[in-house]
Amino acid sequence: MNKNHIIRIKDILEVTKGTLIIGNKNEECEEFTKDTREIKGKETYIGLVGEKINGGIYFEDAFKKGASTVIIENIQITQAQKEKYKGKNIIIVQNTLKALQQIAILKRKLYNDKLKVVAITGSVGKTSTKDMIASVLKQKYKTLKTEGNYNNHIGVPLTILKLKEEHEVAVVEMGMNHLGEISILTNIAKPNLCVITNIGTSHIGNLGSRENILKAKLEILEGNEEKEIVINNDNDLLHKFYNEKNDEINIITYGIEERNKIYATNIIQKEESSKFICHIEDGKFEVEVPVAGIHFVENSLAATAVGKKMGLTNEEIKKGIEAFELTKKRMDIETLKNGVKIINDTYNASLESMKGSLQNLAQYKNRKIAVLGDMFELGKYAKELHEKVGIEVYKNNIDILICAGENAKYIANKAKEEGMPEENIYYFKGKENIIEKLKQIMKKDDVILFKASNGMKFFEIVEKIKEEQYRIGK
Numbered sequence: 419m420n421k422n423h424i425i426r427i428k429d430i431l432e433v434t435k436g437t438l439i440i441g442n443k444n445e446e447c448e449e450f451t452k453d454t455r456e457i458k459g460k461e462t463y464i465g466l467v468g469e470k471i472n473g474g475i476y477f478e479d480a481f482k483k484g485a486s487t488v489i490i491e492n493i494q495i496t497q498a499q500k501e502k503y504k505g506k507n508i509i510i511v512q513n514t515l516k517a518l519q520q521i522a523i524l525k526r527k528l529y530n531d532k533l534k535v536v537a538i539t540g541s542v543g544k545t546s547t548k549d550m551i552a553s554v555l556k557q558k559y560k561t562l563k564t565e566g567n568y569n570n571h572i573g574v575p576l577t578i579l580k581l582k583e584e585h586e587v588a589v590v591e592m593g594m595n596h597l598g599e600i601s602i603l604t605n606i607a608k609p610n611l612c613v614i615t616n617i618g619t620s621h622i623g624n625l626g627s628r629e630n631i632l633k634a635k636l637e638i639l640e641g642n643e644e645k646e647i648v649i650n651n652d653n654d655l656l657h658k659f660y661n662e663k664n665d666e667i668n669i670i671t672y673g674i675e676e677r678n679k680i681y682a683t684n685i686i687q688k689e690e691s692s693k694f695i696c697h698i699e700d701g702k703f704e705v706e707v708p709v710a711g712i713h714f715v716e717n718s719l720a721a722t723a724v725g726k727k728m729g730l731t732n733e734e735i736k737k738g739i740e741a742f743e744l745t746k747k748r749m750d751i752e753t754l755k756n757g758v759k760i761i762n763d764t765y766n767a768s769l770e771s772m773k774g775s776l777q778n779l780a781q782y783k784n785r786k787i788a789v790l791g792d793m794f795e796l797g798k799y800a801k802e803l804h805e806k807v808g809i810e811v812y813k814n815n816i817d818i819l820i821c822a823g824e825n826a827k828y829i830a831n832k833a834k835e836e837g838m839p840e841e842n843i844y845y846f847k848g849k850e851n852i853i854e855k856l857k858q859i860m861k862k863d864d865v866i867l868f869k870a871s872n873g874m875k876f877f878e879i880v881e882k883i884k885e886e887q888y889r890i891g892k
Contacts, residue, residue, distance in 0.1 A: 434517040441507030450579040459484035522575030540615025542770040550721040554738030559586040569593035604641030617655040618770035623797025672719040711778040757862040764876040780814035791870025792823030808832025822849040
């Protein structure tokens with residue numbers, strides 16, 4: 419291992435201004451975790467303080483499981499404990515979250531000589547675009563990527579702390595709920611290249627307007643000294659940003675429309691994949707995305723833009739797109755024993771992602787059932803945006819609509835108002851009645867989409883159906 423990439427106890431003490439209660443200042447810290455359940459041996463456990471509990475109280479559990487070092491705050495260490503854990507390292511800091519971020523900043527600096535970081539944000543499609551970009555880049559580079567949706571003030575530093583000697587590229591997802599949050603993340607990851615997928619309505623209740631959402635997303639450039647960004651230029655606000663761009667910023671555009679540097683033609687959407695011709699400056703190539711939906715064509719174009727910037731060949735990019743695998747709960751498709759096809763897209767929901775999922779559902783020839791729930795963090799826009807989902811249900815010729823949630827009633831009411839037959843619309847205040855209704859109406863070869871914000875826990879309905887393989891309704 420390159421000694422320049424090693425973090426030692428003394429380095430942690432320096433960046434955090436922490437105090438070493440017991441331990442060896444020269445000991446190396448390679449693996450970091452905030453969860454004692456993940457400890458396999460030799461890790462550094464960081465006891466984060468949450469709203470209800472101080473994770474530092476579990477430091478002895480961490481030692482029992484093999485951790486070599488703990489970083490904790492506001493915990494009194496007794497003389498007996500000092501004696502008991504001789505040979506281990508206990509560091510006390512003022513704030514463990516800040517310490518986590520400071521150590522990650524240090525780790526990123528240690529890899530400045532060899533690492534390229536690609537940072538992704540956007541209202542919709544961050545995770546799937548991150549996965550697509552990583553799938554492409556790993557065709558040429560040893561690639562680290564954000565796992566799942568580890569995209570916040572805790573997840574981003576933990577991702578950076580997973581860097582190993584072999585990594586050449588890190589693909590890091592960045593999310594936010596408020597202004598100022600991406601600013602913190604980008605100054606930890608220090609990206610060489612940024613990507614913004616779109617500006618939609620997610621978290622508009624917190625930010626007040628789409629313009630403020632754009633402002634929050636553009637914070638990603640603060641940590642990017644090279645000021646290079648890839649944007650979906652088909653998005654109205656990103657196109658406006660492109661037209662008003664600062665000359666210091668290098669913008670690479672992608673999208674379906676031909677005005678973009680990288681664009682798609684001859685798009686053929688199938689039930690479970692899409693084929694298109696990808697146009698780039700030095701030619702074109704045909705590629706098939708192994709997941710359905712026009713938004714995955716857009717994700718592929720974003721990955722192509724990043725791949726070209728990072729020196730990949732067209733063949734490597736094509737191979738990476740076609741090898742793409744989606745993160746769980748995002749458009750998982752599974753056929754049950756009774757022939758019913760389940761589309762599990764329950765991780766999150768916004769107007770834009772609802773629209774994309776309903777457009778995908780519309781590609782199926784069999785009877786289409788949409789099970790939709792509330793979208794969160796919309797504030798005063800909740801009624802308007804749920805009604806727009808109802809319009810999309812009608813426009814996409816969905817056969818049966820089942821809704822649950824406080825605001826989902828606006829989806830049902832608007833679909834009915836648009837002209838969807840009332841007998842094909844079912845609304846429940848809570849999700850508990852959905853399973854019973856599905857048991858009554860399901861038929862062989864139905865296609866059922868489940869979509870709602872994660873807090874609605876629609877994934878529990880999906881799991882219940884999969885477990886019991888309910889009988890088909892007559």
